[in-house]
Amino acid sequence: MAMKIGDKPFKERVSDGINDAFMRGAVASAQGRFRSGRLNAAEELGNWEEWRKLGEEIRSHTIENLDYYLELLSENVIKRGGHVFFAKTAEEANEYITKVVKEKNGKKVVKSKSMVTEEINMNEALERAGCEVIESDLGEWILQVDDHDPPSHIVTPALHKNKEQIRDVFKEKLGYDKTEKPEELALFAREKLREEFLQADIGITGCNFAIAESGTISLVTNEGNARMVTTIPKTQITVMGMERIVPTWEEMEVLVSLLTRAAVGQKLTSYITALTGPRQEGEADGPEEFHLVIVDNGRSNILGTAFQSILHCIRCAACINVCPVYRHVGGHSYGSIYPGPVGAVLTPLLGGYDEYKELPYASTLCAACTEACPVKIPLHEHLLRHRQEIVEKEGKAPVFENLSMKAFSLGTASPAMYNIGSKLAPTALGFFSADDKISKGPGPLKNWTDIRDFPAPKKNRFRDLYKKRQKGGEE
């Protein structure tokens, strides 16, 4: 699966989302749980705003000095006997990973959850090379079993499915014969996955934070599957976006504290795995061989631009969990594995405006995302910035909008023009008005009046009434 999901145009995707009553119910209830969880965890920690500020400073410093820390990380991984590969593109990353798998004569790869491997379409590349790839994160595994249904959320990828649907998927694809009880479903999945772990030659993980000072990669999970991926197979490959790095363990601790609270309202997740290179002499577990693949795939183009702070993202999904637009359209509507506010900012940067120019407009700029972000990324400002780029640099704005904005500028920068325009409004719209309201408006107003009434402009504007009043006349 690449970053792009589905081939339908934006409007159709949105319409599918809106008509999926179950998905919307599931999203609304999940948003409720995640929201209260995050707020409670933040309150319990105390000084949440100070923590956020610290998180922002750490991310900002790290990304500002990304080249230095990546080099340090790379040196330290190599010192511990690991291999490091910098991949400029998705293709380069996949070529390298495929080469390692082939060299090891790998037939079965078991994976823990990783958005960047989805982004570069790694599974398909490996499958083309004749290798079986098994997702071991429960949500990802469900999606994989269900004919590669795309993820709709970056932390809980199968958010759009309920337990009855999951039971049916297991039944149809794997001959499951028990009920929709979560315990029974999970036990079934665990048994199936356990076999896979034991047979796998290669383990592939993502990376929440790489720690530059020690050459460590860390994984934050609740299921413990990532731990299995890093202990059983003899060869481990870790794939990380080039921005997923911290200078030292101290910063890692701060960011993990922010991540688990912001993502799922937990003080800590059940498992936090830190792995420093391959198994060393005298150590009991860990892979014999370790490869770290650091993926650029468009990220370095964001460095040094006004969008740089989107690289501060720690993929907690807090912005998605509070987004009132995501709430109604769901993740698949965004047409990208990165949905919600972070996706609406990041996807057009990585995938271009031709494919994704609607996304920055799929927001009311309500700023719930900016308020929720644990590292204070000004998400709604980035959405505005995208709109500005689309209009001013790319010249991709619709003609009608361009004309109306020209008229707007004329009418609001000059009081004389404003005066004429606002005075004419009641006459211009008079034909459409009845009982002080407009039910069927012309032009862009039609979209408004398709679903709501619009007030008819008043014959006397406020400024006329005010003038009369100042003269002592009747209001």
Add this chain to the structure above:
Amino acid sequence: MKVSLFVTCLIDIFQTDVGMDTVELLERLGCEVEFPEKQTCCGQPAYNSGYVDKAKDSMKHMIRVFEQADYVVTPSGSCATMLKEYPHILKDETEWEARAQALANKTYELTQFIVEVLGIEDVGAKLKGTATYHTSCHMTRLLGVKEAPLKLLSHVEGLEMKPLPHNYNCCGFGGTFSVKMTPISEQMVDEKVQSVEEAGADILIGADCGCLMNIGGRIDRKGKPIKVMHIASVLNSR
């Protein structure tokens, strides 16, 4: 105290009563209200659609219009937020940035001005009914005005306030979003109307005409027996 009213384009053209209520209310609280006639719009429709250069023309005009004012007061949380954003938007134009900062420093949303500057929480208003309050996004999140309207409403005689479920969710207005993304906007405003009904209120109060036109327009279209009022009109009820 001399107050310059920025009435906003929506109120000037569509919700004239709200403008008159704002004037009367401020005068009743002892302010001398002036209305600089050359004012137009804060520039937000263009700015939020990505037409930053075009927005800058109206912003600079507004800076000139209010240059002599002591206090600029506006009955809109969103427009007040926009005025406060001016220095940020004009940061690359040194002269204008300073002038924008001066305007931002003296700009207040109406309820914020009454509570923080005038120091008044009971304006002596009377209104019978059961109401709920819509917390508009820009006013609460970006301007940071959360308590002032609730404090003022709590002192309105005869008015029973009910909490609004999911009050943190946007109503789906979002300026041009409402006409560009109408199907999504529809779902959002429907959920908001449903929340107002769940609150058990017969009056919906807000401090932003954009949101109120959106929610009110949907309430009217659906024929719901809920009255929509701007907070200035509530506070000017006697």
